[in-house]
Amino acid sequence: xxNESIFKANEQNIKKLTAKLDEAxxxxxxxxxxxxxxxxxxxxxxxxxxxxxxxxxxLTLDIKRSEAVISDPTKLVIS
Numbered sequence: 001x002x003n004e005s006i007f008k009a010n011e012q013n014i015k016k017l018t019a020k021l022d023e024a025x026x027x028x029x030x031x032x033x034x035x036x037x038x039x040x041x042x043x044x045x046x047x048x049x050x051x052x053x054x055x056x057x058x059l060t061l062d063i064k065r066s067e068a069v070i071s072d073p074t075k076l077v078i079s
Contacts, residue, residue: 014054023048 027034027048034047042058043050050057062079069075 011054018052018054021052023052026051 030047037047037057039046040050040057041060043055045053045055047057064077064079066075
């Protein structure tokens with residue numbers, strides 16, 4: 001709860017900034033990056049759609065672990 005005011009202030013700042021975006025200009029300027037990043041695995045939105053909505057992309061990880069990870073977290077392997 002300590003961070004609630006910070007979170008709300010950040011949300012307002014994001015809304016102000018995204019309202020000013022020229023989506024067509026950014027889409028043209030960063031076309032290759034948008035293609036390289038692809039769509040969000042969860043929302044199926046591309047980078048510009050997510051940016052315009054003030055949202056974020058989901059990041060999926062391929063994790064390999066053994067029982068030893070419980071006592072030694074350094075054994076966690078992110079592929």
